[in-house]
Amino acid sequence: MWSYVLKRLLLMIPTLFGIMLITFVVMQFVPGGPVEQMVSQLQGHDAGGEGAAAGGGYRGRQGVDAKRVEEIKKLYGFDKPAYERFLQTITQFARLDLGKSFFHNKDVWTLIKEKLPVSISLGMWTFLLIYSISLPLGIAKAVRAGTPFDAGTTFIVLLGYAIPSFVMGVVLLVFFAGGSFVQWFPLRGIVSGNWEDLTLVGKITDYLWHIALPVTAMVLGGFAVITILTKNAVLEEIRKHYVLTARAKGLDERTVLWRHVFRNALIPIMTGFPAAFVGAFFTGSLLIETLFSLDGLGLLSYESVIRRDYPVVLGSLFLFTIIGLFTTLLRDLSYLWVDPRVRFFD
Numbered sequence: 001m002w003s004y005v006l007k008r009l010l011l012m013i014p015t016l017f018g019i020m021l022i023t024f025v026v027m028q029f030v031p032g033g034p035v036e037q038m039v040s041q042l043q044g045h046d047a048g049g050e051g052a053a054a055g056g057g058y059r060g061r062q063g064v065d066a067k068r069v070e071e072i073k074k075l076y077g078f079d080k081p082a083y084e085r086f087l088q089t090i091t092q093f094a095r096l097d098l099g100k101s102f103f104h105n106k107d108v109w110t111l112i113k114e115k116l117p118v119s120i121s122l123g124m125w126t127f128l129l130i131y132s133i134s135l136p137l138g139i140a141k142a143v144r145a146g147t148p149f150d151a152g153t154t155f156i157v158l159l160g161y162a163i164p165s166f167v168m169g170v171v172l173l174v175f176f177a178g179g180s181f182v183q184w185f186p187l188r189g190i191v192s193g194n195w196e197d198l199t200l201v202g203k204i205t206d207y208l209w210h211i212a213l214p215v216t217a218m219v220l221g222g223f224a225v226i227t228i229l230t231k232n233a234v235l236e237e238i239r240k241h242y243v244l245t246a247r248a249k250g251l252d253e254r255t256v257l258w259r260h261v262f263r264n265a266l267i268p269i270m271t272g273f274p275a276a277f278v279g280a281f282f283t284g285s286l287l288i289e290t291l292f293s294l295d296g297l298g299l300l301s302y303e304s305v306i307r308r309d310y311p312v313v314l315g316s317l318f319l320f321t322i323i324g325l326f327t328t329l330l331r332d333l334s335y336l337w338v339d340p341r342v343r344f345f346d
Helices: 002-028 034-042 066-076 082-094 108-143 148-162 165-176 200-220 223-238 241-248 253-271 273-283 286-291 297-307 310-338
Strands: none
Touching: 002 082, 002 310, 034 066, 082 310, 108 148, 108 200, 108 223, 108 253, 108 286, 108 297, 108 310, 148 223, 165 200, 165 286, 200 286, 223 253, 241 253, 253 310, 286 297, 297 310
């Protein structure tokens, strides 16, 4: 097993290198980089600048001399060839130095640590609620397959799956956060402005009060896949001969279900476990963060792409890729714990 783990760890290196290389190459062909943005601002073409005027009026300085442009390129590191900049970036990442943002004037590590609590809050509650409800519900549906309970719950979970999370977020805001109906929940933020002055119970209550609507919007659409997958996996196991044998030996239904059926049915469910885990924490909350004004990693990544903040884009991608690769390895190794018959190494 250890030789297999070592091989997988070594394979992560070219995989990570390839992802970073492709991303870096694509970025070289994307217009509107930091140099172009700075030059545009100096020329008075910035849409929000004072130099721009409606109706073709005064637009500020119309030209930037070549020396100034070279200074701007040197400031952002674009005075070097692309291959040299890529090698410098990879060397930095190898030292776990993710660089410094072009626009935030902070290290990428600092930015990630500042935004991480919001993404962890959304991801943790979403992941726990989806799996803690979907697994028991899927098992209950399998045991009661074909009954009105099965049909009714299928309709409900598929209805939630059909509604995008951001649409559900808008609905929740309109109905419960000061829209046309009641204002039971706050419009934005993860805590109140006076959170530091509250007692421990007050802090917990305030946090749960703020997180209720965004988590609800993210959770409602996530039940269907896990619930239906659990149901089908349990149904498939229930029909196998070893279940009939266990019942014939006199084992009660609860023991057969939880000690035998559930453990074997868990294997296909675990296939999507790492993706769901990583997605819930890092990639699944962009629209929700924007809608509820939550300053998390999803919003940071989106804004970095829009503003061409390359150190943040590459640094975030580097970190998320490593997490994804290690999570995939842990998924494969967890198969061994669930089913000793699985072998990745011989």
